Amino acid sequence: MNKEFDYLEKEFEKGWSKFIKEKRKENLAKNERVFKVLINLKGDLFANQLKQMMAHIGCTYSILHIVREPIGFEMNERRFSEIKTVWVDQKSSSEGYLGSICVQVKPDKWIKMFYSVEGSIK
DSSP states (O other): OHHHHHHHHHHHHHHHHHHHHHHHHHHHHHHHHHHHHHHHHHOHHHHHHHHHHHHHHTOTTSOOEEESSOOSEEEEOOSOTTOOEEEEEEEEETTEEEEEEEEEEETTEEEEEEEEEESOOO
């Protein structure tokens, strides 16, 4: 029975890994369309800094959403010259943190991305 379970577990892991890889590729393609618009609207430097921010907070594969209002608390952003302010909405649990970050791109438009950080909270 253990051999059968081990086999099923390995097959599940292979399928899950393939699914995640495909989903990440799909999300990156969707985001590239948003980045093309952002480059035209805000320039290459802004788009590159947004990508750097996503990598820094660990949400490279998060789908970017265009929203009309930010959610969360307004905070100064000092790491990126083109991104002066972000809106952060964060929740915590015994399993870690999850939340969203909004970055303004027009007077009435923000880019919203989601993140999560696993790990125990002390």
